[in-house]
Amino acid sequence: MTNFNLNLKKKITSDKIFKLAATLAGTYVLVIVVLMAFQLMSESYPIWEKEGLSFITKTDWNAVEDRESFGVLPYILGTLTTSAIAMMIGVPLSIGIAMFISDAPPKIGVPLGFLVELLAAVPSVIYGLWGLFVFRIYFRDWIETPLHNAFGDNIWLFSGNPYGLDILTASVILAIMIIPTVSAVSREIMKAVPQQQKEAAYMLGATKWEMFKLAIFPYSKTGLIGASILGLGRAVGETMAVTMLIGNSTGLGAIPSSLFGPSQTMSSVIANEFVEASPASVHMPALIGVGLVLLLIAIVINVVAHLLVTRMLKIKEGAINN
Amino acid sequence: MNSIQQKRQEYRSLFKQNVAKRLLVDKSVRVIVFSCVVIAIIPLGSILFEVFKNGLAAISIEFLTQTPGAVGSGEGGIGPAIQGTLIIIGLASLLGVPIGVMSGIFLSEYGDNAFARFVRFFNDVFMEFPSIILGIFAFLVIVLFLGHFSVWAGAFALSLIMFPIIARTTEESLKMVPVTYREAGTALGLKKWVITFRIVLSAAKSGMITGILLSVSRIGGETAPLIITILGSSQFFSSMDTPMDALPLRIWRLSLLPYDSAQLQGWGAALVLIIIILGINLGVKYYFMNKKSGLFESIIKQRRNITK
Numbered sequence: 001m002t003n004f005n006l007n008l009k010k011k012i013t014s015d016k017i018f019k020l021a022a023t024l025a026g027t028y029v030l031v032i033v034v035l036m037a038f039q040l041m042s043e044s045y046p047i048w049e050k051e052g053l054s055f056i057t058k059t060d061w062n063a064v065e066d067r068e069s070f071g072v073l074p075y076i077l078g079t080l081t082t083s084a085i086a087m088m089i090g091v092p093l094s095i096g097i098a099m100f101i102s103d104a105p106p107k108i109g110v111p112l113g114f115l116v117e118l119l120a121a122v123p124s125v126i127y128g129l130w131g132l133f134v135f136r137i138y139f140r141d142w143i144e145t146p147l148h149n150a151f152g153d154n155i156w157l158f159s160g161n162p163y164g165l166d167i168l169t170a171s172v173i174l175a176i177m178i179i180p181t182v183s184a185v186s187r188e189i190m191k192a193v194p195q196q197q198k199e200a201a202y203m204l205g206a207t208k209w210e211m212f213k214l215a216i217f218p219y220s221k222t223g224l225i226g227a228s229i230l231g232l233g234r235a236v237g238e239t240m241a242v243t244m245l246i247g248n249s250t251g252l253g254a255i256p257s258s259l260f261g262p263s264q265t266m267s268s269v270i271a272n273e274f275v276e277a278s279p280a281s282v283h284m285p286a287l288i289g290v291g292l293v294l295l296l297i298a299i300v301i302n303v304v305a306h307l308l309v310t311r312m313l314k315i316k317e318g319a320i321n322n
Numbered sequence: 323m324n325s326i327q328q329k330r331q332e333y334r335s336l337f338k339q340n341v342a343k344r345l346l347v348d349k350s351v352r353v354i355v356f357s358c359v360v361i362a363i364i365p366l367g368s369i370l371f372e373v374f375k376n377g378l379a380a381i382s383i384e385f386l387t388q389t390p391g392a393v394g395s396g397e398g399g400i401g402p403a404i405q406g407t408l409i410i411i412g413l414a415s416l417l418g419v420p421i422g423v424m425s426g427i428f429l430s431e432y433g434d435n436a437f438a439r440f441v442r443f444f445n446d447v448f449m450e451f452p453s454i455i456l457g458i459f460a461f462l463v464i465v466l467f468l469g470h471f472s473v474w475a476g477a478f479a480l481s482l483i484m485f486p487i488i489a490r491t492t493e494e495s496l497k498m499v500p501v502t503y504r505e506a507g508t509a510l511g512l513k514k515w516v517i518t519f520r521i522v523l524s525a526a527k528s529g530m531i532t533g534i535l536l537s538v539s540r541i542g543g544e545t546a547p548l549i550i551t552i553l554g555s556s557q558f559f560s561s562m563d564t565p566m567d568a569l570p571l572r573i574w575r576l577s578l579l580p581y582d583s584a585q586l587q588g589w590g591a592a593l594v595l596i597i598i599i600l601g602i603n604l605g606v607k608y609y610f611m612n613k614k615s616g617l618f619e620s621i622i623k624q625r626r627n628i629t630k
Contacts, residue, residue, distance in 0.1 A: 014513055014515060015513055015514045015515060017515075018513075018514060018515035018518070019432060019514075021424060022424050022425075022427045022428035022431065022432060023428055023432065024424075025420075025421050025424030025425040025427075025428055026424075026425045026428035026429060026432075026438065026441045026489075027441065028421055028425060028485070029425065029441060029444050029445050029448050029485075029486060029489075030440075030441065030444055032448070032459075032482065033444060033448060035459075035463075036455070036456075036459045039459060039462045039463065040455075040458065040459070040462075043462050043466075092358075093358045093361060093362060094358075094362075096354060096355045096357075096358030096359070097355075097358045097359050097362055099355045100355040100356055100358065100359050101359070112359055112363075114607060115363055115366060116359070116362050116363065116366075118366060118600070118603065119362065119365070119366050121539060121540075121543075121599055121600060121603045122366070122369055122543075122596065122599075123542070123543020123544070123545070123570055123595060123596075123599060124543065124544075124545060124546075125543065125545045125570045125573050125574050125577075125592075126369065126373065126543070126573070126592050126595065126596060127369070128574070128577065129573055129577050129588055129589070129592055130365075130368070130369045130372060130373070132577055133372075133577075133585060133589075134368065134372050135365075135368075176362070176365045179362050183362070207344050207345060207347070207348035208348055208351075208352070209347060209348045209351040209352075210344065210348070212351075230450065233450045234450065236452070237450070237451065237452025237453065237454070237455075238452075239452065239453065239454045239545070239546035240545045240546055240570075240574065244574070244577060267452055267454045267546070270454050270458065270550075271454060271546055271549055271550075274458070274461075274549070274550045275549060275550060275553065279466060287458075288458060288462070291454070291455050291458045294452055294454075294455060295451070295452070295455050298450070298451055298452050298455070299447065299451075302446075302447045302450045302451075303447055305450075306443060306446050306447055310443075
């Protein structure tokens with residue numbers, strides 16, 4: 001009897017240790033997030049002390065000693081512009097892909113879905129390499145130059161001489177890079193629409209497109225918006241391909257003025273300048289401050305996106321159980 | 323009588339028009355949607371084509387094993403970069419896999435409460451963090467602390483990208499193991515950790531391996547965090563406290579040089595990297611389709627037989 005009790009006790013302690021270890025490992029991610037926010041805040045403190053909130057609204061960027069002046073606004077604008085254009089191109093394409101694949105017979109849908117997902121496996125730096133030496137040339141000669149010749153004199157959007165290393169090229173590459181994410185999540189969400197809804201639409205005599213309009217889009221609207229915002233998060237944080245293609249102007253010159261002008265994003269300015277910045281000067285705190293702003297934007301975007309997507313997938317479970 | 327027939331004719335033609343119009347819209351949507359898929363696959367095809375076409379011209383034994391030659395000479399190779407990538411993947415896995423797996427166990431085995439849901443949510447959000455910020459973080463806690471560039475900083479940054487992916491895939495594959503397996507273990511009087519490690523993990527092995535390999539292929543191509551943690555070098559690995567090279571870093575540096583020979587070497591390095599990464603992806607896919615689904619299908623079939 002005592003032996004049995006002893007055994008039981010031992011078992012419980014080892015299981016407690018196991019549970020504790022698992023819980024600690026689960027908590028790791030929270031610790032890292034908190035520590036990261038804290039580190040970025042404390043290490044970027046000198047720049048907030050020097051510039052105050054004007055760090056966010058100023059447009060200069062000068063790292064020359066004794067004339068240091070840093071403002072992150074141009075890079076915020078650069079990030080938002082490239083991401084917005086990438087969304088405009090990438091999201092409709094992704095939803096089209098999700099529609100095709102969610103609806104195609106598995107024999108065609110599965111391999112095509114896999115091919116699209118392979119786009120996500122290609123490293124960012126290879127997108128950059130391809131963009132720099134292949135895509136840029138074709139894109140400049142076949143799309144940018146004709147657009148410039150046709151509209152350049154009248155519409156400011158198309159002014160500026162197309163060189164290939166500009167906002168539009170970077171945005172199109174970003175669009176290609178967000179397609180796998182957005183289309184994969186959209187596909188899951190479209191699959192989560194209950195079969196009865198689709199059948200009801202077909203029963204009313206709907207064609208396939210009308211079925212999408214009647215049954216799938218209204219039901220999955222929230223989730224699709226969430227999927228697009230997830231893509232936005234990807235685009236905002238993407239570094240290498242953008243760094244290689246956006247032209248890397250700094251300060252006032254980085255404010256987007258036309259589609260064919262160079263610019264700079266928050267992540268690309270960090271990638272370009274971080275190694276050269278000395279930790280003693282205010283240059284490095286400025287770059288860490290850029291990182292902090294980027295982190296806050298990324299957190300907001302991703303929290304919103306995940307809330308929308310998980311809400312959608314929860315509805316699905318409820319609907320099936322009922 | 324006549325007018326009724328006329329009306330009928332009229333309605334019939336209206337109906338036909340209506341149907342024809344709707345079918346036309348349906349067909350054109352079908353074409354548009356299909357062309358979306360084609361538009362997305364063209365870049366993939368072009369990237370693969372260009373990398374293989376240009377990269378094969380650069381590949382040779384010397385290119386794969388030697389250190390880079392003088393800048394712009396077109397001599398030398400990417401030996402240190404290949405070595406560095408392998409080292410950094412190994413170290414990052416050493417740091418990231420145990421935490422990822424344990425965290426996945428937590429989410430799956432103890433995941434039915436508000437705290438675990440909170441962790442799961444943050445795990446998902448963390449997975450999407452810009453990798454360059456993880457690089458800055460690793461720089462601040464390790465490089466700045468030590469005072470010099472360190473291989474550990476790069477490995478730590480990459481492990482931060484890795485572990486949330488592993489946690490989620492581990493959780494998903496553990497959840498696919500039927501509860502009856504765990505109950506059988508409990509009925510035998512086994513401890514929970516023995517059940518988890520010996521029964522549940524071994525049943526979910528292929529799913530977990532898939533997740534780990536996919537996370538390896540993801541970090542293999544990461545560049546941004548490595549720029550600010552291991553910097554890049556043209557020498558073979560010498561110690562943990564000096565800068566090290568990696569394939570993505572080498573590609574980036576080569577692409578910035580204004581020489582055709584450097585560009586060619588860049589394509590060669592890209593070919594090596596893409597073979598590693600697509601190799602892992604395709605291998606996993608093959609494994610996944612042939613083995614994993616087979617395993618789980620057989621489990622499900624067994625369960626059905628039992629319940630019958």
